[in-house]
Amino acid sequence: MTELMTEPNLANLPNDIDKVHVMLSLAGGHQCALALNSANDPLLSELFDALIKRSQNQPANRIFKIPLDEGRSAMYIPSESIVSIATSPPMQLDSTGLILKHFHNVEIPSTYALGAQYLQFDNFLSGEEHQQLLTYAISTESQFVGSTTTNNLSDYRKSKVVYSPDANVLQPLLNRIQALLPEVLPKLGLSPFNIARIDSQLTASNDGEFYKIHDDNSSPPTATRQLTYVYYFYREPKSFTGGELRMYNNKIENHYWTRGEGFTTIEPRNNSIVFFFSGYEHEVLPVNCQSKAFADSRFTINGWMSRAN
Numbered sequence: 001m002t003e004l005m006t007e008p009n010l011a012n013l014p015n016d017i018d019k020v021h022v023m024l025s026l027a028g029g030h031q032c033a034l035a036l037n038s039a040n041d042p043l044l045s046e047l048f049d050a051l052i053k054r055s056q057n058q059p060a061n062r063i064f065k066i067p068l069d070e071g072r073s074a075m076y077i078p079s080e081s082i083v084s085i086a087t088s089p090p091m092q093l094d095s096t097g098l099i100l101k102h103f104h105n106v107e108i109p110s111t112y113a114l115g116a117q118y119l120q121f122d123n124f125l126s127g128e129e130h131q132q133l134l135t136y137a138i139s140t141e142s143q144f145v146g147s148t149t150t151n152n153l154s155d156y157r158k159s160k161v162v163y164s165p166d167a168n169v170l171q172p173l174l175n176r177i178q179a180l181l182p183e184v185l186p187k188l189g190l191s192p193f194n195i196a197r198i199d200s201q202l203t204a205s206n207d208g209e210f211y212k213i214h215d216d217n218s219s220p221p222t223a224t225r226q227l228t229y230v231y232y233f234y235r236e237p238k239s240f241t242g243g244e245l246r247m248y249n250n251k252i253e254n255h256y257w258t259r260g261e262g263f264t265t266i267e268p269r270n271n272s273i274v275f276f277f278s279g280y281e282h283e284v285l286p287v288n289c290q291s292k293a294f295a296d297s298r299f300t301i302n303g304w305m306s307r308a309n
């Protein structure tokens, strides 16, 4: 008997941020839809495990209990009958079938590792270019608005932002970043990619402000972000402490790459730039700025290179 492969229709499923919608195609042409609360649900990695075993002609020999109707009923499926698994959002698997994360259209670094990976370059702009950005940031105080996040959680991110800074002022920085990409990408284990867009925002973090743990590409609107950059600048003498960037290590849990315990703390040095893969989890520790003066803020121009689909 031949098994007919039809494309499962996930198009009209809701696009929740954390939920993973799964469509199992089963031998005999049957399909079974389920929604998991997160990509961390062990059922998902176990289903992939069965699929991988099947692709290697190894028996998985188990029965899956698939919750239906929000757990009010269940269906039992022998592992051998799983022909394919469709997910929304897509899952990224490594060569052994570990689920890396529910990345969308990004390429996972070839060196995706347990340790946090980033690059920091000091003295990134000339003194004049650095001063120009500082003068611009301080003089546009009235254009800064309270920051938001795509998960819309309150108390998750506190800082002030200009979402569309003057393109002419950004140009020297963006030129230098683009010129450095051929060096940066291989060092981070990323291949060259077609840049569909470069976003930039200007931020000011003052006393008590922070950005809790997040990654930069796991919501539908940010799904194609591949590379994050953060350029740091502030007025000398430095009038704040804290505000370090903390990059988290990864670990494997339930066949799934997730945030590990360890981290690296990166000093937001004046006129330095940091690059990292947008899927890595990171946070900005609280800033202490006694003067509370806007001009004494920890400023950044930070943004993302998104790949073309």
Ligand SMILES: O=C(O)CCC(=O)C(=O)O
Residues within 6 Å of the ligand: 211, 216, 230, 244, 245, 268, 282, 283, 284, 300, 302
């Ligand atoms: O300011 C920083 O050090 C990082 C900012 C950040 O993580 C973001 O805007 O997504």
Ligand SMILES: [Fe+2]
Residues within 6 Å of the ligand: 214, 215, 216, 282
């Ligand atoms: Fe971030």
